[in-house]
Amino acid sequence: xxxxxxxxxxxxxxxxxxxxxxxxxxxxxxxxxxxxxxxxxxxxxxxxxxxxxxxxxxxxxxxxxxxxxxxxxxxxxxxxxxxxxxxxxxxxxxxxxxxxxxxxxxxxxxxxxxxxxxxxxxxxxxxxxxxxxxxxxxxxxxxxxxxxxxx
Amino acid sequence: xxxxxxxxxxxxxxxxxxxxxxxxxxxxxxxxxxxxxxxxxxxxxxxxxxxxxxxxxxxxxxxxxxxxxxxxxxxxxxxxxxxxxxxxxxxxxxxxxxxxxxxxxxxxxxxxxx
Numbered sequence: 589x590x591x592x593x594x595x596x597x598x599x600x601x602x603x604x605x606x607x608x609x610x611x612x613x614x615x616x617x618x619x620x621x622x623x624x625x626x627x628x629x630x631x632x633x634x635x636x637x638x639x640x641x642x643x644x645x646x647x648x649x650x651x652x653x654x655x656x657x658x659x660x661x662x663x664x665x666x667x668x669x670x671x672x673x674x675x676x677x678x679x680x681x682x683x684x685x686x687x688x689x690x691x692x693x694x695x696x697x698x699x700x701x702x703x704x705x706x707x708x709x710x711x712x713x714x715x716x717x718x719x720x721x722x723x724x725x726x727x728x729x730x731x732x733x734x735x736x737x738x739x
Numbered sequence: 740x741x742x743x744x745x746x747x748x749x750x751x752x753x754x755x756x757x758x759x760x761x762x763x764x765x766x767x768x769x770x771x772x773x774x775x776x777x778x779x780x781x782x783x784x785x786x787x788x789x790x791x792x793x794x795x796x797x798x799x800x801x802x803x804x805x806x807x808x809x810x811x812x813x814x815x816x817x818x819x820x821x822x823x824x825x826x827x828x829x830x831x832x833x834x835x836x837x838x839x840x841x842x843x844x845x846x847x848x849x850x851x852x853x
Contacts, residue, residue, distance in 0.1 A: 612818060615797025622801060632782075639801050640777055647773070700790045705774035712778070 598661035598668070600628070606649040606656045608675065611699065614650045618643040621660050621669075628662065634735050637713045638667050641731045644706040645671040651696050652676065653726065666715075667733040677723040685711065685719075740764055740851050742805050742829060745785065749833055749843055754815055756806060756829030764805045766848065769841050773798055780804060787833075787841050793819040799828050806830065808844075810837040 602624075604617040622639045642658065649656035653675025661668040678684045685707050692702025711717050716732035743760035746753060753760070768780035769787045773794060780786060782803040788795060789810050796819060799807050806829030809815060815823065815830050823830045833840045 611792070611794060614794050615801065618801055619797060636782075643777055643797075643801055644774065699792050699794060700771050700773040700788075701794075703772045703774055705772065705778070709774055709778045 598663045600624070600662040601659065603657050603659040606646055606658060606673075608649055608651075608653045608655050608673075611650060614647060615643060617658050618646050621658070624660065625662070625667070630667075630735060634667065634733055637715075638669065638731075638733045640713045641710045641717075641733065642669055644709050645669065645729055645731065647701055648706055648727075649673045649675070651692060651701055656726075662735075664735065666735055669729075669731045669733075671729040671731070672726065673728075674726045677725055678719075678721040678727055679723050681719055681721060740848060742785065745844055745847060746831060748847060749835070749840065751808060751831040751833055754830045754832060755820055755823035756827050759806070759827055759829050762805045762829075764848070767841065767844055768804075769837060777802065785844060787837060787844070789813055789837065791816050791819060793822045795819065796822040796826055796828050796830075800826050804828075808833050808840060810835065810840050 606617055621642050625635045625638055653673035656671060656673030659670040683689055687708050688704040690702045690704035696702040710731055714731040715734045718730040721727040742762050742764050746760060764785045765783055767785040767787060768776060770776045771788050771790050776798055780802050783805050785805045787808045791809055791813050795807055808831045810833050812834050814832060
């Protein structure tokens with residue numbers, strides 16, 4: 589294929605902001621993004637994977653960061669969801685990626701979050717997943733879901 | 740099987756989404772960990788939980804679940820109810836504990852499939 593797909597201009601791109609600690613509004617951006625993808629008539633499984641990844645990332649901002657931005661970009665081959673938060677950052681990403689590991693508070697756990705499954709779910713459902721973090725600044729996730737028929 | 744049939748059979752108290760009780764239910768999922776439900780429930784499942792806060796409505800709409808059953812007479816929080824009414828998501832209350840609620844629904848679905 590001539591040229592890398594990363595150089596291609598997405599046919600759709602929009603950014604949504606998420607406020608940390610606001611559980612009342614949690615899930616709003618994920619629902620919105622799912623609605624956008626549905627309107628694009630993408631395959632069901634593609635939308636499902638993207639929705640799971642977005643929800644987990646959104647909840648991570650709500651649970652752990654002060655705020656964050658979720659950018660959805662879609663071109664004909666793939667969905668790219670980029671999440672940048674301003675938060676404490678993650679000192680040990682390998683540890684954070686382990687199933688069951690969590691730094692959540694009792695309050696977060698009571699609501700059924702913070703079971704140490706979020707990043708694992710993203711890793712499982714994204715076709716490509718990259719996480720970088722700087723302690724004291726924040727965390728960045730790039731999650732890619734390929735758009736393939738019959739996936 | 741229509742959700743309304745399950746409601747009648749288990750004497751569930753419908754708190755929201757009564758306009759969507761004709762939806763078809765073919766399976767269910769039981770869980771209080773939202774990441775678990777998000778990852779593993781299937782579209783059209785009935786979700787049985789004891790979480791009552793409003794994020795359950797977001798999970799149900801995101802996964803296109805048939806509805807949410809709160810067990811053990813747990814009522815939805817006020818914000819949950821408001822959100823569920825707005826989004827037309829059926830939220831129902833079961834007087835039975837989780838195990839019995841799930842068991843009865845499982846039997847109903849299994850009997851239908853025979």
